[in-house]
Amino acid sequence: MDRIHDPGFSGQVALTLAITAERCNVWSLGMRYNFPNDPIAERMYPEEKMHAVIYHYLRTTHFDRHLIFSSAERYHAFLDLKLTGSNHDFQHAVRALLGSQYPFD
Numbered sequence: 001m002d003r004i005h006d007p008g009f010s011g012q013v014a015l016t017l018a019i020t021a022e023r024c025n026v027w028s029l030g031m032r033y034n035f036p037n038d039p040i041a042e043r044m045y046p047e048e049k050m051h052a053v054i055y056h057y058l059r060t061t062h063f064d065r066h067l068i069f070s071s072a073e074r075y076h077a078f079l080d081l082k083l084t085g086s087n088h089d090f091q092h093a094v095r096a097l098l099g100s101q102y103p104f105d
Contacts, residue, residue, distance in 0.1 A: 037086040055090040062087050068094075072102035 004010060019026065031048035035041065036058040042049050057065040068078040079100060083091050 035086060037090055039085060042085045049086055049089070052086065052089060055086065055093065057090060059087075069104065072105065075102045075104075 004013060031041065031045045032051045032053050034054050034056045035045075035049060035052040036056045038059055057063075062081060062083055063078050067074050069075060079091065079095055081087075081091065
């Protein structure tokens with residue numbers, strides 16, 4: 001952990017190094033399995049965006065991923081945002097999965 005700038009990512013680095021050290025078989029997955037909310041990815045991989053399975057909310061320009069589920073007010077504010085692209089798709093998926101009412105009361 002002390003060798004990387006952000007120790008929060010040390011688990012990801014350790015897993016990658018362990019897989020490499022053990023020479024595990026690996027398979028490449030399409031972007032749809034970790035699709036970032038990023039306009040560049042939307043332009044580069046439009047077909048993957050259309051079939052996104054997992055959204056990686058990487059960019060915090062329009063909403064803060066650490067806060068959108070922290071209270072009913074923030075959840076509703078997130079659902080009320082006028083979003084586009086993968087941000088809109090993520091918002092739609094959250095609404096479809098969790099509903100319009102804050103699910104964590």
